[in-house]
Amino acid sequence: MNNFIDDPGKILSFLKRLRASNISIDVIYQNKKTRGIVRYVGEFSFEIYCLTKIEIDKPEIEIEFNFESKVYHFTTEILNQKDTTLLLMLPARINIWAQRKYPRKNVYNQAFVSISFIKPVEYSSDLPQIEGVSENLKDIKSELDKDVPDLKRIVSMILREISKMSDDYDFVFYKRGMTLPSSAIISRLFRKPLLVEDTTNLESYITTYENFNIVTYGDYMKKANWDDSKVVDQIKKLRATFVSQNTRSFACVPVRVKNDIIGFIFCRKSNGRFIIRDILYLDALSYIISEAYIKGKINSLKNSRELKLPIIDIGGGGLRFEIDGIIGKLIKPDDVLRMFIEVYNKNLQTIGKVIRIDTTKSRNKLWIACQFTYISSEDQQFLVSLASS
Structure with missing residues (x-):
């Protein structure tokens, strides 16, 4: 089974089911989050009523929710905002994630990670073979x-x-x-x-x-x-x-x-x-x-300790970070990374496995989702408390 929905007709039907079920969803803009429900679905757009108003100055927004024992996530664009009501464009793709054991907290531009590979980066050259060199x-x-x-x-x-x-x-x-x-x-x-x-x-x-x-x-x-x-x-x-x-x-x-x-x-x-x-x-x-x-x-x-990457969200079980699209394409699912995390004046060292690579509205950025395979109990408890706050 695919871990995403990208057929326009199926996306439309899924959102209509979501509206009929009256499921509560997370509406995330940068580090702000509110709850909401889908109350209208049209052919090209849908409407969400939010519990609280979020001040928005850029069009991109994230939606995330639990439904039928799965976690669904997508990014889309805001077409109009009127008080606590948002009119959104139908997404091109809805990602289906495994159910999380630990909650996550959005920390974009408030937390950063540096990574190094447990094994060398694999890269096959695209350079054509030229017979002889003048x-x-x-x-x-x-x-x-x-x-x-x-x-x-x-x-x-x-x-x-x-x-x-x-x-x-x-x-x-x-x-x-x-x-x-x-x-x-x-x-x-x-x-x-x-x-x-x-x-x-x-x-x-x-x-x-x-x-x-x-x-x-x-x-x-x-x-x-x-x-x-x-x-x-x-x-x-x-x-x-x-x-x-x-x-x-x-x-x-x-x-x-x-x-x-x-x-x-x-x-x-x-x-x-x-x-x-x-x-x-x-x-x-x-x-x-x-x-x-x-x-x-x-x-x-290879020298990524000097390269600090913004963390999108983090919790006791893992994190997502943002990376340059071309570098990100060198990272593959199941790669194992050593991660050096700076979050709220605390430094953590963990090991994680890449479980997913998400595209974004910005073609030159990718989001890398990692699951911790090693983290100290003290550091994990800190992240659990952080995500629950």
């Missing part, structure tokens, strides 16, 4: 082979190589919320390099490169079901923009780390054209940047 790439390989490569130096050396094949180029680290050009949006959507081989030729915008994992603007237009007139109008606008920038050939290559995009390489030629071989080479260079990036992240885990 003389001009040996310094890049030498830097990349270090346990902790200098990412800035790697990027600088990669740009040096790109400058040999491109008149104008740039590398941009992607940050959530930043405004991206259409080329990067499409490249991010397909997770593939985008190529316009000849910006003056309309066919170049819709050419298919399926066998080479390269996309064009035409692939996006097809996915969006644009009609022919809209496609032609957009291509003319794109061509006019490239011509005004004196760009004859253009490429945008995403820098991928696992399921994330951390940056983009933009390349332009005023004369001549990029060919498929150029794009494949640029793609290989992008993987060198991602390899250096992930090695740095792994090193931060």
Whole structure:
């Protein structure tokens, strides 16, 4: 049986059952908690009546409750608040957790944990195997082979190589919320390099490169079901923009780390054209940047006593903490962690097993749920008392 519900129809039916049962639920916003009941369920939203009013300045909120001997939890967004009544968006997923033996207390930004692994982090490289290493790439390989490569130096050396094949180029680290050009949006959507081989030729915008994992603007237009007139109008606008920038050939290559995009390489030629071989080479260079990036992240885990992670909630049986999404993807269920906890001016040392990894509304954060496998009776009693207060 799945430990979650993600079918929209089943989520709607479940919330209607919850309303009919008049079950009391926990409404959690940051470290504030109140009780509430579901009193209306619509097709896209539902309404909760809360016992007390919570002052809310950000839209994300947590719901947690016991129902039929299970613990259910989800995060969703507030659409409207009127006194003690909240109108919430239907969640995309409801997590089903095992019944807790001990209560939990929300301590976000009031308690922190540092972690170290009982066994080394396992990581398989995504770097493609390149036959032989040319003389001009040996310094890049030498830097990349270090346990902790200098990412800035790697990027600088990669740009040096790109400058040999491109008149104008740039590398941009992607940050959530930043405004991206259409080329990067499409490249991010397909997770593939985008190529316009000849910006003056309309066919170049819709050419298919399926066998080479390269996309064009035409692939996006097809996915969006644009009609022919809209496609032609957009291509003319794109061509006019490239011509005004004196760009004859253009490429945008995403820098991928696992399921994330951390940056983009933009390349332009005023004369001549990029060919498929150029794009494949640029793609290989992008993987060198991602390899250096992930090695740095792994090193931060090895030295994680210096990395203090915010605890979401904690109790006598375990805790949940928040972590950078890319680092979090290196952690797996059943991993065993040594945890150094700072909570309300008290320092605790425990060992815990990862039982669950939760996604959040923020794509660049994960919540790691751990069950204590070793904790002193004194420390456990302190956490039990804390969670019950």
